[in-house]
Amino acid sequence: MRHVFVSGCYDIIHAGHVQFFREAKALGDFLTVSFASEEVLWAHKQRRSSLPDEHKKGILEALDMIDQVVIGKGTEHGLDFKDDFLRLKPTILAVTEDDQYGAIKRELCTQVGAEYIILPKTPPQYEPVSTSQLVKWIRAPKDAPLRVDFAGGWLDVPRHARPGDFIVNCAIQPKVSLRDWGYERNAGLGGSGAWALLNGNTGVEEEIDLGVGWQDPAVIRETGLCVWRSGQKPSLEFKNDGSMLRGLMALWWSGKSHDTPSMADQKRDYAAIGKAGHIAREGVLKGDVATLGKGIAASYAVQLGEGMSPLPEAQGCVGRKYCGGGFGGYALYLFGTQEERAAFLRSETAARAIEPYSNWE
Numbered sequence: 629m630r631h632v633f634v635s636g637c638y639d640i641i642h643a644g645h646v647q648f649f650r651e652a653k654a655l656g657d658f659l660t661v662s663f664a665s666e667e668v669l670w671a672h673k674q675r676r677s678s679l680p681d682e683h684k685k686g687i688l689e690a691l692d693m694i695d696q697v698v699i700g701k702g703t704e705h706g707l708d709f710k711d712d713f714l715r716l717k718p719t720i721l722a723v724t725e726d727d728q729y730g731a732i733k734r735e736l737c738t739q740v741g742a743e744y745i746i747l748p749k750t751p752p753q754y755e756p757v758s759t760s761q762l763v764k765w766i767r768a769p770k771d772a773p774l775r776v777d778f779a780g781g782w783l784d785v786p787r788h789a790r791p792g793d794f795i796v797n798c799a800i801q802p803k804v805s806l807r808d809w810g811y812e813r814n815a816g817l818g819g820s821g822a823w824a825l826l827n828g829n830t831g832v833e834e835e836i837d838l839g840v841g842w843q844d845p846a847v848i849r850e851t852g853l854c855v856w857r858s859g860q861k862p863s864l865e866f867k868n869d870g871s872m873l874r875g876l877m878a879l880w881w882s883g884k885s886h887d888t889p890s891m892a893d894q895k896r897d898y899a900a901i902g903k904a905g906h907i908a909r910e911g912v913l914k915g916d917v918a919t920l921g922k923g924i925a926a927s928y929a930v931q932l933g934e935g936m937s938p939l940p941e942a943q944g945c946v947g948r949k950y951c952g953g954g955f956g957g958y959a960l961y962l963f964g965t966q967e968e969r970a971a972f973l974r975s976e977t978a979a980r981a982i983e984p985y986s987n988w989e
Contacts, residue, residue: 630656633718633742635700635709638663640678640762641687647753652722653693655745660696660716661688662709672705675763706732718742725749764828771808772825773799773985774817775847776877776951776960779923780905783858784841785892793858793902794909795843796923798870799851800877801985814885816952818844825849832862840888852986855909858902865909870984872915875966879951879958880940881978886956900930921946921962940976944968 634652638645638661653659663684666677677684681699688697698716700708706729713721717740721733725746737744780795782788800817802810806826811817821844824830830849832842846862847854853870857863908923910916924947932938936954947962961979963969973979 631718632656635662768828771803771805772822779908784843794905795856796908798853799985816957821845869986884956888953891953
């Protein structure tokens with residue numbers, strides 16, 4: 629009898645595992661599947677098992693191609709199944725092409741005279757998926773906020789960071805989901821950060837890899853009205869729930885999209901951007917909308933200096949600026965009173981109301 633042995637975590641059993649078991653069983657007459665115990669999974673991957681061991685064992689035993697299931701409890705990395713392997717002395721140890729422990733598994737095979745067989749990657753019967761991906765999707769929220777930036781934008785780009793300066797921004801609602809976005813795309817509201825979060829990723833490394841900054845995924849994940857230290861990675865100095873902004877913010881759609889990565893290294897006045905960040909930070913710390921508006925206005929002055937088109941004026945607006953990289957997308961308007969915002973919304977068909985969002989709510 630040709631006895632085939634396979635091992636793995638199989639933490640969330642999916643169709644790719646089933647295909648692997650079938651291909652392994654085709655190598656012989658009897659298939660033993662070993663999976664890492666809850667204790668091993670925690671010790672080696674710092675991750676809780678998706679199911680208690682006995683439940684996982686029951687699911688595997690229900691698959692018709694599997695003849696035997698054992699639970700690996702060894703402490704040696706990559707060889708948690710060693711004791712059972714030496715006891716059962718199978719004919720074949722089957723592994724996948726991307727197995728990380730080939731050398732030590734080959735050595736284990738020599739101890740019992742087993743054949744070490746690498747199963748080639750065959751065309752998948754189902755769209756490939758990994759346990760890590762499944763865990764991310766399970767943990768991902770069903771909806772997420774977007775964000776508006778008040779001042780300090782570009783100082784979150786690692787190569788443009790200025791120690792001692794600040795980035796001030798706020799998560800906003802209505803929120804978005806994968807099926808219901810509700811805003812224009814490529815609009816300067818941190819959509820890529822929200823998209824990453826909705827797919828179970830942090831988004832910080834992805835944004836930096838794109839050559840842009842970390843503020844979008846950072847504030848979207850943190851939520852609230854935030855003051856960040858400029859630097860290589862997100863460092864939150866201060867946060868509140870943003871209640872000082874309720875009823876006072878609006879977005880105005882410019883009618884054209886923008887592309888932040890293409891503007892990341894454009895010539896600009898970083899000292900003036902830093903000064904605007906300090907003013908906006910003072911407004912947040914004091915809870916003073918007028919001072920925050922001055923920081924926004926200082927940011928807008930930098931944008932005009934870069935050649936962006938002037939934005940429409942609005943009665944009672946204490947600060948306005950383009951969101952994100954500008955040259956299109958949405959513009960933020962901050963008003964001194966709720967009545968002034970309401971008048972702006974009535975007068976501008978391209979405007980919409982937004983509110984701060986905090987997970988403290």
